Amino acid sequence: MIDISKLKFDEKGLIPAIVVDSYSKEVLTLAYMSKESLQISMEKGLTCFYSRSRNELWLKGETSGNYQHIVSITADCDMDALTVVVEKDGPACHTGTESCFTNELWHSKELGEFSLKKLYALLEGRKENMPEGSYTTYLFSKGIDKILKKVGEESTEVIIAGKAEDKAETVYEIADLAHHIMVLMVEMGISLEDIARELSSRNIIDTKVKQEKMTGK
Numbered sequence: 001m002i003d004i005s006k007l008k009f010d011e012k013g014l015i016p017a018i019v020v021d022s023y024s025k026e027v028l029t030l031a032y033m034s035k036e037s038l039q040i041s042m043e044k045g046l047t048c049f050y051s052r053s054r055n056e057l058w059l060k061g062e063t064s065g066n067y068q069h070i071v072s073i074t075a076d077c078d079m080d081a082l083t084v085v086v087e088k089d090g091p092a093c094h095t096g097t098e099s100c101f102t103n104e105l106w107h108s109k110e111l112g113e114f115s116l117k118k119l120y121a122l123l124e125g126r127k128e129n130m131p132e133g134s135y136t137t138y139l140f141s142k143g144i145d146k147i148l149k150k151v152g153e154e155s156t157e158v159i160i161a162g163k164a165e166d167k168a169e170t171v172y173e174i175a176d177l178a179h180h181i182m183v184l185m186v187e188m189g190i191s192l193e194d195i196a197r198e199l200s201s202r203n204i205i206d207t208k209v210k211q212e213k214m215t216g217k
Contacts, residue, residue, distance in 0.1 A: 002075060002079075004035065004038060004039065006075075006079055007035075007038075007075060007079050007080070007082075008078065008079050008080040009034070009035060009080075010080075012052075013034050013035065014032040014033065014034055014050055014052070015032065015033055015034075015038070015080060015081065015082060016030060016031075016032055016080075016081050016082070017030070017031050017032065017033045017047075017049070017073075017081075017082040017083075017084050018030055018081070018082065018083045018084070019031065019047065019068065019083075019084045019086055019092065020083055020084065020085050020086070021085075021086065021087075021088060021092075021098075021099075021193075022071045022085050022086060022087045023087070023192070023193045023196035023197065023200075024117055024192065024193065024196075026098070026099050026117070027099060027101055028068075028086070028088065028092035028093075028098070028099045028100065028101075029092050029093065029099070029100040029101075030100070031047075031049040031060075032049060032050050032052060033048070033049055033050055033082065034050040034057070036050075036057065037049055037050045037057050038073075038082075040057070040059070041070060041073070041084075042070075042073070044059075045069060045070050046059060046060065046061070046067050046068060046069060046070065047059075047060040047067075047068040047070060047084060047086060048060070061089060061090075064090065064094075065089060065090060066088065066089050066090030066091055066092070067088070067089045067090075068084075068086040068087070068088045068089070068092070069086055069087045069088070069089070070084060070085070070086055071085040071086060071087060072084075072085045073085075087197075116182070116192055117192060119179075119182060120182060120185070120186065120191075120192055123136060123182055123183055123186045124186055126140065127140045127186050127187070136183060139180075139183050140183070140186075140187065143187075144184075144187060144188075147180065147183055147184050147187055148184065150180045150183075151177070151180045151181060151184055154173065154176045154177040154180050155177055157173040157176065157177070158170065158173045158174055158177050160173075161173045
């Protein structure tokens with residue numbers, strides 16, 4: 001742990017803070033902290049920033065209810081910028097979007113990074129627009145029973161491939177299963193963050209159980 005006195009605040013006494021979602025790893029916003037707002041953030045475990053336009057401290061969520069619970073705060077190598085990893089109660093942006101960074105300026109046509117978030121967004125688009133000729137549109141049009149049937153079928157395929165110890169086939173079937181599970185998630189309004197929170201809570205429980213076994217309690 002470093003001491004706050006080692007941080008390099010600018011001539012106005014501020015330091016930039018890049019806020020990152022703990023679950024999705026998405027950059028949520030760029031804000032500024034003063035020494036006082038940083039201390040408040042660490043004491044409360046909630047992000048508190050300094051508004052350059054209003055020249056005052058502001059606790060994120062105090063008005064909107066969209067608090068950001070701090071997981072960690074890390075300084076860069078030059079000690080003049082911070083990353084703040086948070087679990088958020090609601091949208092990070094005052095416009096109501098999950099992140100402030102929504103206006104794409106440029107992207108490579110050759111390079112592209114797959115993510116579950118992008119796939120989820122694609123599936124949401126299929127459900128909203130129902131484009132003709134799409135297999136996912138077909139699933140959404142048939143409803144929950146058809147989707148659940150496909151999840152069951154793909155689960156069986158994973159078991160068969162795994163039992164045969166065919167790695168390549170198992171990977172293929174797991175991908176099929178994951179796709180259909182995400183279709184189910186979109187249909188039921190279950191977000192990736194919902195699953196991440198559940199897995200995170202199980203990890204905490206699992207760690208506690210292991211510790212109790214080791215200490216004999």
